[in-house]
Amino acid sequence: MKTMRADALRNRAQIVDAARILFITRGPDTPMEDIARAAGVGVGTLYRRFPDRDSLIIAVGQDVVGRLTEMLHAAREAESDAWHALGRYLREWAEIRLGLLYDALCHGMPPAVRADQDLARARDDWADLLDELLRDAKTEGALRQDVDLVDVATFMNLLIQMEPGGTPDKLLDVMIDGLRGP
Amino acid sequence: MKTMRADALRNRAQIVDAARILFITRGPDTPMEDIARAAGVGVGTLYRRFPDRDSLIIAVGQDVVGRLTEMLHAAREAESDAWHALGRYLREWAEIRLGLLYDALCHGMPPAVRADQDLARARDDWADLLDELLRDAKTEGALRQDVDLVDVATFMNLLIQMEPGGTPDKLLDVMIDGLRGP
Amino acid sequence: MKTMRADALRNRAQIVDAARILFITRGPDTPMEDIARAAGVGVGTLYRRFPDRDSLIIAVGQDVVGRLTEMLHAAREAESDAWHALGRYLREWAEIRLGLLYDALCHGMPPAVRADQDLARARDDWADLLDELLRDAKTEGALRQDVDLVDVATFMNLLIQMEPGGTPDKLLDVMIDGLRGP
Amino acid sequence: MKTMRADALRNRAQIVDAARILFITRGPDTPMEDIARAAGVGVGTLYRRFPDRDSLIIAVGQDVVGRLTEMLHAAREAESDAWHALGRYLREWAEIRLGLLYDALCHGMPPAVRADQDLARARDDWADLLDELLRDAKTEGALRQDVDLVDVATFMNLLIQMEPGGTPDKLLDVMIDGLRGP
DNA sequence: GATGAATGAGACTTCATTCAT
DNA sequence: CATGAATGAAGTCTCATTCAT
Numbered sequence: 001m002k003t004m005r006a007d008a009l010r011n012r013a014q015i016v017d018a019a020r021i022l023f024i025t026r027g028p029d030t031p032m033e034d035i036a037r038a039a040g041v042g043v044g045t046l047y048r049r050f051p052d053r054d055s056l057i058i059a060v061g062q063d064v065v066g067r068l069t070e071m072l073h074a075a076r077e078a079e080s081d082a083w084h085a086l087g088r089y090l091r092e093w094a095e096i097r098l099g100l101l102y103d104a105l106c107h108g109m110p111p112a113v114r115a116d117q118d119l120a121r122a123r124d125d126w127a128d129l130l131d132e133l134l135r136d137a138k139t140e141g142a143l144r145q146d147v148d149l150v151d152v153a154t155f156m157n158l159l160i161q162m163e164p165g166g167t168p169d170k171l172l173d174v175m176i177d178g179l180r181g182p
Numbered sequence: 183m184k185t186m187r188a189d190a191l192r193n194r195a196q197i198v199d200a201a202r203i204l205f206i207t208r209g210p211d212t213p214m215e216d217i218a219r220a221a222g223v224g225v226g227t228l229y230r231r232f233p234d235r236d237s238l239i240i241a242v243g244q245d246v247v248g249r250l251t252e253m254l255h256a257a258r259e260a261e262s263d264a265w266h267a268l269g270r271y272l273r274e275w276a277e278i279r280l281g282l283l284y285d286a287l288c289h290g291m292p293p294a295v296r297a298d299q300d301l302a303r304a305r306d307d308w309a310d311l312l313d314e315l316l317r318d319a320k321t322e323g324a325l326r327q328d329v330d331l332v333d334v335a336t337f338m339n340l341l342i343q344m345e346p347g348g349t350p351d352k353l354l355d356v357m358i359d360g361l362r363g364p
Numbered sequence: 365m366k367t368m369r370a371d372a373l374r375n376r377a378q379i380v381d382a383a384r385i386l387f388i389t390r391g392p393d394t395p396m397e398d399i400a401r402a403a404g405v406g407v408g409t410l411y412r413r414f415p416d417r418d419s420l421i422i423a424v425g426q427d428v429v430g431r432l433t434e435m436l437h438a439a440r441e442a443e444s445d446a447w448h449a450l451g452r453y454l455r456e457w458a459e460i461r462l463g464l465l466y467d468a469l470c471h472g473m474p475p476a477v478r479a480d481q482d483l484a485r486a487r488d489d490w491a492d493l494l495d496e497l498l499r500d501a502k503t504e505g506a507l508r509q510d511v512d513l514v515d516v517a518t519f520m521n522l523l524i525q526m527e528p529g530g531t532p533d534k535l536l537d538v539m540i541d542g543l544r545g546p
Numbered sequence: 547m548k549t550m551r552a553d554a555l556r557n558r559a560q561i562v563d564a565a566r567i568l569f570i571t572r573g574p575d576t577p578m579e580d581i582a583r584a585a586g587v588g589v590g591t592l593y594r595r596f597p598d599r600d601s602l603i604i605a606v607g608q609d610v611v612g613r614l615t616e617m618l619h620a621a622r623e624a625e626s627d628a629w630h631a632l633g634r635y636l637r638e639w640a641e642i643r644l645g646l647l648y649d650a651l652c653h654g655m656p657p658a659v660r661a662d663q664d665l666a667r668a669r670d671d672w673a674d675l676l677d678e679l680l681r682d683a684k685t686e687g688a689l690r691q692d693v694d695l696v697d698v699a700t701f702m703n704l705l706i707q708m709e710p711g712g713t714p715d716k717l718l719d720v721m722i723d724g725l726r727g728p
Numbered sequence: 729g730a731t732g733a734a735t736g737a738g739a740c741t742t743c744a745t746t747c748a749t
Numbered sequence: 750c751a752t753g754a755a756t757g758a759a760g761t762c763t764c765a766t767t768c769a770t
Binding site: 393508510511515518519522523525534535537538539540541542543 | 575690692693697700701704705707708716717719720721722723724725
Binding site for chain 6: 213214215225226229233234235
């Protein structure tokens, strides 16, 4: 594991990418063979990297959480107040359809996925960050007081599960409007 | 079809009921055998009534649309203005988790389901009714002008796909808030 | 399970028969599909009766132990002394190649098989019977004192694992000679 | 083939050693990767030395026959009469669990193995030697007249296939007793 | 007409073998 | 030359659908 061969690394990345997209568009039961084909590798390669479906899901989850965390940092730097950072963040999130968190707590995920420590830690770090953003936005008086992390994550995950080709933008607009305090 | 025996009718109803619930809680891929068992009949009986999975989905869809239509009528009668009728309707809809419309246009449904004329007609009738309600609510000045039937149905279907045990109430609250015009 | 359909019962018996023979001639890893074909049924049928390979092994084991027990009773009735009953029993046993006990204590069997209570009980009953036979034969002064059930069962299982077409008769002869006390 | 590098030779020996042990303890279907790991080399190296599983089996077979031949010579030199040499030989053979001859005639071996001329020759040389030993033991009046090479080899191979941890000693004792003429 | 047994296509996973590094 | 990554054929098991009872 020290030094992974260049092609192996590339394959791994392609697999995770393909899986992330297929998990969203076709669900977490997408045949492994389809994932392999989409990644441009054979099934065997997929199974060498990820001994079973769960470990693939975990890898995708870590990838997703990592990206969400990055995006969150970027949004805060780009905006001066928390409310606008939140809006920007949610819009970007929706745009790239980063899902697979399932109501932010991995409900509905296989036990092995829920038990994974690394993934849990990554998710917690991200959650702390988002929590802070929400708190700040409430302090600013812009965000409803009764809304929490779980509500936001749940909504975003629902949004992302929409059929591709749908137009989530308006829905998100309405929701952000609803998030604004009275 | 003229005269269906009483027990046959009862069987049919039990199957549709069981399927509606299982399609929501366990997804539209729920094994036919599980549906049959939940309905208290054998698989053979299920297949006698519904030659394949698609025709069962269609039957459930008609059932659902029928119920939604009834509920809509009831909501309008119970409330004096369209805005409150809308709110009441959405809350009731969420409560009984009547889904299976998949963003109101049956995206993601098997071709045979999308092609079914009877279901299309029933759905259109219901859509007309909901459209009218939305129009009235806009006329009242209570509903945002840019929101249409598809947005509402899409959101409701997403909501219904949430994990059972989730708390969609707050999400719906926020959304209804967002639906209110400025 | 109360009343099993006639054809289902027949199928079950054919499967166990086919499996018993194939487990001996081609090993316990024989593809399930080959077993199904040899039994004249589809794989699905095989899996309906026996949810996995282990449960099939267990069923075959019970069948085998049952037959061994019957044969042992018959041998004792047919012969007046224990020594000759033993010889007759071992020869008949070898002839029909009833194996799958794997050194009499199911060493080398999958955990699920070793854990099965019914099979363990049946095997213990048979073992008691054979033990008694060995004890009687020792009392008669015909059997070596240092030979026990495990030795005999181990040898028989080895013998049965021989390639079909081999001639185990002479080996058994030599062994029986060796079993005679000095 | 003329000059093989020292490390290549060492690798080859390690592979054959590892394979011999694994073929006995885990059967001739042991994954090639496991054999490679046990030998401390990569699969690629294994396949460079032995283009396929069959050629590895052949190499192990030659190794085993070579050892058996050596042991046989040693036993004859150590004992003055053939009967005791036989007993010593069989006991030593059992102790080191040199198998893979499969009833001495390679029944059950892949065609390519059975067709190998070198292996056949080595096995024949060994067989001649053992045959001679048996003949001498019969001449001495110690060994049953009806026992031949195949019987002995078959028995030894069965014995060696016993679960590791079993106690083949008593079985061998009984068998040697049975081998003694009347 | 109802039942549940049988079928076989298809998904998951492993491993012998090839080939890029 | 050694390595271990990639491949795909083969085996296990599930489930939609058909059909005998």
